[in-house]
Amino acid sequence: MKITMPLLFMFISTTFFAQHLTVERANHLASLPVKCLQQEYPNKLNQLLIDNTEILSPKVLHPAFYGCFDWHSSVHGHWSLVYLLSKFPDLAQRDFIIAQLKANLSKENIQQEIAYFNKGHEKAFERTYGWTWLLKLQLELESSTDMYAKDLAVNLQPLSDLVVQRYLDFLPKLVYPVRAGTHTNTAFGLSFAWDYAVHSKNIELQKSISDNAIRLFQKDQNCPFNWEPSGTDFLSPCMEEMGIMQRILPEKEFLKWMQSFAPALFTKGFNWEVAKVSDRTDGHLVHLDGLNFSRAWNLYRLIQQYPKQFSYLKPLADQHLNFSLPSVVDGNYEGEHWLASFALRAFDEAAKVK
DSSP states (O other), rough: OOOOOOHHHHHHSSTEEEEEOOOHHHHHHHHHHHHHOOOOOOOOOOOOOGGGOHHHOOOHSSSSSSSSSSSHHHHHHHHHHHHHHHHHOOTHHHHHHHHHHHHHTOOHHHHHHHHHHTTTGGTTTTTHHHHHHHHHHHHHHHHHOOHHHHHHHHHHHHHHHHHHHHHHHHHGOSOOOOOSSSTHHHHHHHHHHHHHHHHTTOHHHHHHHHHHHHHTTOOSSSSGGGGGHHHHSSOOOHHHHHHHHHSSSOOHHOOOOOOOHHHGGGTTTOOOOOOOOOOSSTTTTTTHHOOOOOOHHHHHHHHHHHHHHGGGHHHHHHHEEEHHHGGSSSSHHHHHHHHHHHHHHHHHTTHHHH
16 A cells, blocks of 8 residues: 555644544544455464365355454454444445445354364464454444444354353463463453453353452562563553453552552653564564554553543553554555554543543
8 A cells, every 4th residue: 555645644743643533544544454354365374274174265264254364353353343333423435344344244154253163173263362352343343333233243142152151261271371462461361351241241251350360460560561572562461461450450459459560650750662663564573563552552541540640651652652653554464454453442542531
């Protein structure tokens, strides 16, 4: 995608960096998943082959989520579009987008996705990054007032139910958390799942997430902010752990935990250099733009819930959002196929800060 100078100027202007997502910005962000939602190749299959009968095309294997390079990126690409359709009734290409969503999230396609998940050798497929985004999509469909979304929520529900059961089966077995800044990060894998559990009033899932998060994270102290970033992080290990604990702990307990876990954040002079990307055509190095968004959405959420303690962190959150935002539309598919979702997450949390 070639960016014209006027368009580039619009994206790097200070106006664009306001926390409020305008319809013009929404249209540009929507154009990215629209472009790849039904683009089968290039594609990275996270597949375990038992024999040569399983060597099939991405669209055959995953008729709902075959676009946008890999399964999980396709899932949060779908979330991005449902989210934007809900927020912006006049979104450009609205009818076309809804038609794409309906084609992908048909009852038949979801049943095929379930069949893949039910293979005996695929119990760990997309654990837990893809799982948590799927429940985020389910929640967004159920929260929408649009009839198309209600219908698609019904279609998706059986796969979401399967994922919920996967969480219930897996979490007690996880003796140690994964603190990587990539897909296997345990804390991030629990956050959207918790939001869905609360939304759906699933007490069993809430209890499992809460009990296991406390077991895994409550004793953590002095998270090493200076260890971030690792070379290909797209999630902040420190901030994502904070994000799940913020969700499950009452205010007094959370702030006490924070004093031990992240004492540096209570210092008004706290500064954190943004993660810099040396080559945005490298699919792994461009992850660092996602890290900036991950830090931003967690900082905004912290500020929104605890303004008295943390409002001074807003310029830092803004800095991280602003730094990586232009790269979302820089024409490189390595970032375009997924970064719009991360930018929208940051915008969504920023909009809640008063």
